[in-house]
Amino acid sequence: MNEALRRRLRRAKAFDKAFGVMGLLLTAAAIVCLGALLWDLAKDGLAIIDLSFLSSFPSRNAGKAGILSAWVGSLLVLFVTACSAVPLGVAAGVYLEEYAPKNKLTTLIEINIANLAGVPSIVYGLLALGVFVYRLGLGPSVQTAGLTLALLILPMVIITTREAIRAIPQSIREAAYAVGATKWQVTRDHVVPYSMGGIITGVIIGLSRAFGETAPLITVGALTFIAFLPPAPVTPAAPFVNFDWLRSPFTVLPIQMFNWVSRPQAAFHLNAAAAGLVLMGLALSMNAVGIAVRYRHRKRIRW
Amino acid sequence: MNRSPSAPAPRSAFSRKAGRRLRERAVEAALFLAAFSSVAITAAIVSVLLVESAVFFREVPLSSFLTDTQWTPLFSDAHFGILPLVSATLVVAGIACVAAIPIGTLIAVWLSEYAPSMARETLKPALEMLSAVPTVVYGYFALLFVTPLLQAVVPDLPGFNMLSAGLVIGLMIIPYVSSVSEDAMKAVPMHLREASYALGATRLQTSFRVVLPAAFSGVASAFILGFSRAVGETMVVAIAAGMQPNLTFDPRQPAETITAYIVQVSLGDLPHGSVGYQTIFAAGLTLMSMTLVFNIAGHFLRRRFREVY
Numbered sequence: 295m296n297e298a299l300r301r302r303l304r305r306a307k308a309f310d311k312a313f314g315v316m317g318l319l320l321t322a323a324a325i326v327c328l329g330a331l332l333w334d335l336a337k338d339g340l341a342i343i344d345l346s347f348l349s350s351f352p353s354r355n356a357g358k359a360g361i362l363s364a365w366v367g368s369l370l371v372l373f374v375t376a377c378s379a380v381p382l383g384v385a386a387g388v389y390l391e392e393y394a395p396k397n398k399l400t401t402l403i404e405i406n407i408a409n410l411a412g413v414p415s416i417v418y419g420l421l422a423l424g425v426f427v428y429r430l431g432l433g434p435s436v437q438t439a440g441l442t443l444a445l446l447i448l449p450m451v452i453i454t455t456r457e458a459i460r461a462i463p464q465s466i467r468e469a470a471y472a473v474g475a476t477k478w479q480v481t482r483d484h485v486v487p488y489s490m491g492g493i494i495t496g497v498i499i500g501l502s503r504a505f506g507e508t509a510p511l512i513t514v515g516a517l518t519f520i521a522f523l524p525p526a527p528v529t530p531a532a533p534f535v536n537f538d539w540l541r542s543p544f545t546v547l548p549i550q551m552f553n554w555v556s557r558p559q560a561a562f563h564l565n566a567a568a569a570g571l572v573l574m575g576l577a578l579s580m581n582a583v584g585i586a587v588r589y590r591h592r593k594r595i596r597w
Numbered sequence: 598m599n600r601s602p603s604a605p606a607p608r609s610a611f612s613r614k615a616g617r618r619l620r621e622r623a624v625e626a627a628l629f630l631a632a633f634s635s636v637a638i639t640a641a642i643v644s645v646l647l648v649e650s651a652v653f654f655r656e657v658p659l660s661s662f663l664t665d666t667q668w669t670p671l672f673s674d675a676h677f678g679i680l681p682l683v684s685a686t687l688v689v690a691g692i693a694c695v696a697a698i699p700i701g702t703l704i705a706v707w708l709s710e711y712a713p714s715m716a717r718e719t720l721k722p723a724l725e726m727l728s729a730v731p732t733v734v735y736g737y738f739a740l741l742f743v744t745p746l747l748q749a750v751v752p753d754l755p756g757f758n759m760l761s762a763g764l765v766i767g768l769m770i771i772p773y774v775s776s777v778s779e780d781a782m783k784a785v786p787m788h789l790r791e792a793s794y795a796l797g798a799t800r801l802q803t804s805f806r807v808v809l810p811a812a813f814s815g816v817a818s819a820f821i822l823g824f825s826r827a828v829g830e831t832m833v834v835a836i837a838a839g840m841q842p843n844l845t846f847d848p849r850q851p852a853e854t855i856t857a858y859i860v861q862v863s864l865g866d867l868p869h870g871s872v873g874y875q876t877i878f879a880a881g882l883t884l885m886s887m888t889l890v891f892n893i894a895g896h897f898l899r900r901r902f903r904e905v906y
Binding site: 306307309310313314316317318320321322324325327328330331334335381382383385386388389390393394402403405406407408409410412413414415416417418419420421423424425428445448449452476477478499502503505506507508509512513515548551552555556563566567570573574577578581585 | 617620621624625627628629631632633634635636638639641642645646648649700703704706707708711712716720722723724726727729730731732733734735736737738740741742768771772799800801802804822825826828829830831832835836856859860863864869877878881884885888889892893895896
């Protein structure tokens with residue numbers, strides 16, 4: 295082997311090794327950015343978070359302001375979102391995987407879902423403004439916000455449901471058909487329960503996205519300064535449940551944070567950091583729970 | 598056998614069968630309606646944007662909307678040229694892509710071709726956490742962490758600027774670019790790599806001269822979809838890029854994107870139906886058309902790479 299060729303080979307191998315290290319460093323650097331983000335929030339916000347921050351209303355006085363109305367609002371909105379997006383999304387996913395014939399209409403539905411997943415979130419806000427707020431007269435209320443976010447995460451729920459269902463082997467269905475089950479019985483008693491792990495993961499990750507979403511709710515007209523709570527959903531007297539909270543004006547955590555960050559005073563920026571820390575902690579732990587559910591489910595079932 | 602306990606015993610086999618068939622039909626119809634709702638949502642989006650912006654276009658001719666270089670709908674001397682908003686949107690998305698595309702692609706190559714499976718299993722979810730962070734938190738990060746950092750490097754950088762917003766959006770879309778590209782590279786059949794190794798190529802040469810070109814359409818779709826996502830991003834620009842329309846391609850300047858403008862008007866108290874208010878639907882229509890073009894191109898490319906092998 296001549297010397298020049300040997301040198302070229304050595305160089306190629308050195309580049310190969312170098313890229314192995316560089317790739318690791320680059321991936322690590324991106325993750326370090328996430329760390330920097332957390333550190334930046336924690337350094338300003340950690341000192342602010344205490345019981346009174348969680349149990350106070352927003353205030354003109356930065357030191358006294360808290361996130362009570364914001365986290366209660368987030369909770370109620372997410373409840374509406376989950377109640378509307380989950381049944382609709384799972385049903386749509388089941389239809390597309392188990393029932394849909396291969397025809398133009400199905401293709402149209404599939405293209406639509408893929409396209410909806412790429413629509414900017416603020417456009418959903420405009421849709422909600424046009425339909426829920428003006429046409430249906432629901433106003434900037436908890437129900438409007440919940441439904442808006444439900445539309446937003448619907449494609450995500452559908453796509454993950456389909457993926458979960460697709461992982462179920464055909465033999466399971468055939469076994470059920472062989473003992474005389476109808477299509478719906480196969481779906482209800484076998485396909486959906488077995489794909490539950492994947493579906494729950496998709497739902498949780500979708501809800502965590504809805505939880506952090508700000509833009510569409512600003513568009514429907516969420517108020518940024520709310521110093522009261524919506525009427526309680528549970529009442530001490532009969533009939534024990536009360537749906538007035540659905541029509542109540544609201545704020546949510548990301549909007550509260552946006553409000554604080556866009557004020558010029560530095561004292562409010564500290565509050566924003568604290569709210570951001572709460573927001574990020576909850577969003578990331580929801581994601582972690584979702585991933586853990588998928589992991590456990592995958593481990594338990596061996597086809 | 599019918600599972601329902603309430604079924605009367607002396608019912609004939611025929612009616613039981615008919616009831617069963619009816620239930621099956623009803624379930625299928627209900628499920629179909631759920632799936633069809635996606636088409637209804639798309640139709641609703643398009644019709645809301647068209648109907649509401651029709652009010653706007655009755656007052657403002659399309660030609661001045663597309664060619665006027667000023668966007669001052671809230672001033673008494675109102676100009677309705679979308680160009681300043683479009684230019685800011687493109688500059689911010691461009692910066693995001695300049696940051697995210699090389700980094701995202703290199704990470705994808707590394708994850709797909711180099712990383713030991715242990716490292717991949719732990720680093721990939723960690724990387725995906727980047728896209729789980731609420732965007733308003735990224736806005737805070739851009740305004741109060743990245744901008745001061747950049748101000749130390751770039752002299753006279755204003756507090757609001759497109760550069761820091763673009764870079765932070767870039768960070769946000771890295772996991773997106775890398776995971777779509779990685780999927781595309783994973784789909785390249787092993788025998789192509791083996792042929793390359795058999796000729797004496799190193800892993801690096803194989804990755805960049807065989808795998809990456811073979812996965813090109815998938816990787817390109819990752820770029821396009823990433824760009825489209827950057828175009829639609831709202832909170833980071835609303836917080837960190839400033840809120841005044843500015844027709845400039847200088848990333849150091851503050852400027853207002855389409856999405857930031859919609860947020861600005863939504864926060865104000867203009868009455869519904871006024872031209873000033875209806876501008877947000879015209880802006881939304883512009884935004885929707887831009888992302889639609891990119892999304893269609895992206896999906897077309899993605900479909901192609903799936904069909905090749």
